[in-house]
Amino acid sequence: MPTESRTLTNEWQAFWLAVGFLTRIPMPVRINYSQQLMNQCSLYFPMVGLLLGMLYAGLFTLLSLAWSPLICVLLVLCFHLLITGAFHEDGLADSVDALGGGYTVEKRLEIMKDSRIGTYGTVALVMALALKAALLLDTSNIWLALLVVPCISRITPLLLMAFMPYVTDPEKSKSKPVAESFSRKRLLASCLFTALVALVFSLWLPGLWLAALTAIITIALLWGWYLQRQLGGYTGDTLGASVVFCELVLLLGI
Structure with missing residues (x-):
């Protein structure tokens, strides 16, 4: 197969692998899974x-x-939880449980791996969903907010993966293959795509680009700083939490 054709095939498969990673949407193409393809798929998270x-x-x-x-x-919101398998919300609950209930890095990581949800996680999950619904209802254009927020918020975990170390057991994590050998060039491409989306839809939602920039930088810096202090890096659950936090801050800005 020619190099150009093979590259396009790999990118097409990487896109659908990203779809399968972040959602429960059935993949209509056959994926030739590999470590490299899993690394490449992160480019398509905002898409x-x-x-x-x-x-x-x-x-x-x-x-x-x-x-x-x-x-x-x-x-x-019910449809969102169904089609994504509450992927990011699960990360939020696990992260808050661990960071609220653990007093050492080892204990926090242990709590984070526990499939059971505790008081901290339950409260965080309920409040996040309630706040998200309230903020959507308070926007001037609900359908447009629903359209752009999921795209913009998914650039935040890529920034955390690019600039922070991974700190959990690689044998038991779903996000490890995505984080390994992270390409800064692909990060730049994702950022440019997200910036283009924010700029285009600012025509109908004035101030969107500023709200997007503020939300991404705020969560990447503050959440990243907090994770560095509490864990020494990020885990898959904390990446999911970053998406939820970015969505809420972005909606507040909108």
Whole structure:
């Protein structure tokens, strides 16, 4: 196979691998799984976020023909949890449980691996979902917020992976293959794509680009600093939490 054709095939597979990694959407193509392909797929996290945003915005528009905005937003959030398997929300709950209940790095990592949810995680999860629904209802254009927020927020974990060490057991983690040998060039491409999305949709949602920049930098710096102090780096769960935090800060800005 020619080099150019092979490269396009690898990128196509990397995109669908990213879809399969972040969602429960069935992959329509056969994936020739490899460590390198798993590393490459992280480039497409914001693009997968935009795909999810299109589904959320379309579903909200359809539901709004029959129900009030509150009911529509709650139904879209239910759909989000279903189609993503509550992937990032699970990371939020585990992270808060671990960071709130552990007094050493070892204990925090041990709690984070526990599949059971504790008081801290439950409270964080309920408040995050409630705040997300309230902020969406308070925006001037709900469907547009549903469209762009999932895309922009998924650049934050890439920044954490690029500039922080990985600190959990590589044999028991789903995110380790994505984080290993992270390409800064691919990070730049993801950032440019996210910036383009923010700039284009700022035409309909004034100030979006500034809210996006503020949310990404704020969460990357503050959450990254806190993780460095508490864990010495990041874990897969803390990456998921960063997405939820970035979504909330971005919605606050919008």
